[in-house]
Amino acid sequence: MAALWSTRTFVSTVTRGLRSYGTPAVAEVVKTDPLEPDGPFVRTEIPGPMSRELIQELDTIQNTKAVSFFVDYQRSQGNYIADVDGNVLLDLYTQIASVPIGYNHPRLIDAVMKDENRATFVNRPALGVYPPRDFSARLKNALLSVAPPGLSQVQTMACGTCSVEHSQKAMFIAYQRRKRGGRPISKEDIQSCIEGKAPGCPSLSVLSFKNGLHGRTMGALGVTHAKWPLKLDFPVPDWPYASFPNLKYPLDQFVRENRAEENNCLEEVRERIHVWDMKDCPVAGIIIEPIQSEGGDNHATPYFFQGLQDIAQEYGIPLMMDEVQTGCGSTGKFWAHEHFNLREAPDIVCFSKKMLTGGFYYKDHLRPEEGHRIFNTWLGDPSKLIFLEEVVNLVKEEGLLERVEDTGSHLLCGLYEMQEKYPGLLSKARGVGTYCAIDVKDVETRENILHRLRQKGVNLGACGVSSIRFRPTLLLRRNHVDIFLDVFDSVISDLYS
Ligand code: PSZ
Numbered sequence: 001m002a003a004l005w006s007t008r009t010f011v012s013t014v015t016r017g018l019r020s021y022g023t024p025a026v027a028e029v030v031k032t033d034p035l036e037p038d039g040p041f042v043r044t045e046i047p048g049p050m051s052r053e054l055i056q057e058l059d060t061i062q063n064t065k066a067v068s069f070f071v072d073y074q075r076s077q078g079n080y081i082a083d084v085d086g087n088v089l090l091d092l093y094t095q096i097a098s099v100p101i102g103y104n105h106p107r108l109i110d111a112v113m114k115d116e117n118r119a120t121f122v123n124r125p126a127l128g129v130y131p132p133r134d135f136s137a138r139l140k141n142a143l144l145s146v147a148p149p150g151l152s153q154v155q156t157m158a159c160g161t162c163s164v165e166h167s168q169k170a171m172f173i174a175y176q177r178r179k180r181g182g183r184p185i186s187k188e189d190i191q192s193c194i195e196g197k198a199p200g201c202p203s204l205s206v207l208s209f210k211n212g213l214h215g216r217t218m219g220a221l222g223v224t225h226a227k228w229p230l231k232l233d234f235p236v237p238d239w240p241y242a243s244f245p246n247l248k249y250p251l252d253q254f255v256r257e258n259r260a261e262e263n264n265c266l267e268e269v270r271e272r273i274h275v276w277d278m279k280d281c282p283v284a285g286i287i288i289e290p291i292q293s294e295g296g297d298n299h300a301t302p303y304f305f306q307g308l309q310d311i312a313q314e315y316g317i318p319l320m321m322d323e324v325q326t327g328c329g330s331t332g333k334f335w336a337h338e339h340f341n342l343r344e345a346p347d348i349v350c351f352s353k354k355m356l357t358g359g360f361y362y363k364d365h366l367r368p369e370e371g372h373r374i375f376n377t378w379l380g381d382p383s384k385l386i387f388l389e390e391v392v393n394l395v396k397e398e399g400l401l402e403r404v405e406d407t408g409s410h411l412l413c414g415l416y417e418m419q420e421k422y423p424g425l426l427s428k429a430r431g432v433g434t435y436c437a438i439d440v441k442d443v444e445t446r447e448n449i450l451h452r453l454r455q456k457g458v459n460l461g462a463c464g465v466s467s468i469r470f471r472p473t474l475l476l477r478r479n480h481v482d483i484f485l486d487v488f489d490s491v492i493s494d495l496y497s
């Protein structure tokens with residue numbers, strides 16, 4: 001039985017340098033992390049017996065329908081996730097895109113062990129009221145040292161949704177402040193807002209894009225237009241959304257068609273702004289993902305984003321880039337919007353996931369004047385800044401952005417070869433850095449492929465209608481990609497025959 005599930009053979013093929021996807025395979029496994037295993041190891045079905053037992057137990061307490069398998073985090077290392085049944089999988093999905101430098105990275109373990117960090121781990125402050133002495137230094141070292149060019153204000157938050165929600169509030173506050181034109185907040189404003197009525201609670205909206213996902217709280221759901229389980233049964237605000245460009249890939253082969261599509265979408269943005277203005281629910285800001293992620297890894301070109309910034313500026317409203325999933329290096333630039341050559345920085349950039357803390361960078365004009373306006377109890381967690389500082393230092397010291405670019409081009413070449421080899425089944429290989437995806441002919445086949453990949457020691461995720469998406473750590477190397485491509489080829493060839 002064990003032999004049936006074992007994938008060790010793939011590793012030896014790779015290390016002998018027998019395969020080549022576009023570029024020569026490495027002769028030896030280059031170890032990113034000395035503790036990382038040489039390859040996946042599968043000894044049971046996944047989820048295995050222990051996972052199934054734990055799922056059953058948990059199911060008596062909460063709904064477990066989304067659980068894949070139970071994890072042994074102690075034994076997970078680098079790019080490999082270990083489950084409770086003794087299986088070790090190459091993890092190309094990494095906790096829904098949120099592990100920057102692998103499991104149990106020695107630098108993070110060292111940070112936990114340091115005496116001087118103990119108080120930060122043990123005491124969780126209400127950061128807006130009782131910040132620790134080193135808080136500004138930590139913000140500077142961790143967050144501002146990688147701030148998107150042109151943004152120097154930052155607010156931490158607990159998670160991605162929370163960051164989006166509070167960014168929207170920053171936009172609404174700025175919008176109303178401008179509308180008041182210097183007039184102080186009135187008694188009527190204060191009275192009416194407590195009752196949830198105008199003028200204190202104005203009718204305002206945020207424009208977003210079809211298939212976008214920005215989070216699950218009510219304001220974030222107002223700009224989220226993907227996957228029904230997020231929205232069904234909730235009284236979500238009725239805000240405008242425009243179509244996100246539906247481009248043909250590879251982008252450089254369909255420039256003319258794609259330009260026309262992007263122009264149509266930009267026109268739709270203008271039209272939507274106008275319609276909501278007529279409805280007396282003016283658009284106070286625009287939110288967009290640089291690569292639409294949950295919605296299917298949909299890309300748009302710099303032309304589109306530049307055009308969107310022009311529209312935002314024309315209407316005098318902020319443009320907010322949701323980099324919760326794209327941020328922190330996996331596109332080969334620290335922020336995905338840096339690929340767009342925008343005339344100036346977006347007004348707001350939200351982050352979370354690989355950044356380990358949630359939050360948002362913003363321009364000065366979005367800074368609230370009063371205290372307690374963008375506020376909650378914790379406002380994040382400074383212990384996450386300790387980890388982020390290590391991540392940021394590693395990115396710089398080890399040139400991880402260059403590595404992502406190199407590994408990513410190798411991965412994309414491999415995906416192009418696979419779609420050529422299996423036409424009708426695989427299509428639309430696309431990506432920037434290691435932020436890659438490929439489409440499968442239908443959703444059932446996609447689920448089947450993901451299941452079989454897992455049984456052979458590769459953990460991957462889905463997005464959109466029938467796409468597979470890659471969200472590895474920043475430490476992934478070509479030899480990991482080769483391991484994946486071998487497994488992928490064997491899974492697909494089984495299905496194709
Ligand atoms: O089902 C879900 O709630 C999921 S699955 C993946 C996500 C959410 N991604 C989170 C996300 C994101 O991708 C973007 C672009 N913006 C905001 C969010 C929300 O972040 P969290 O989940 O940290 O609240």
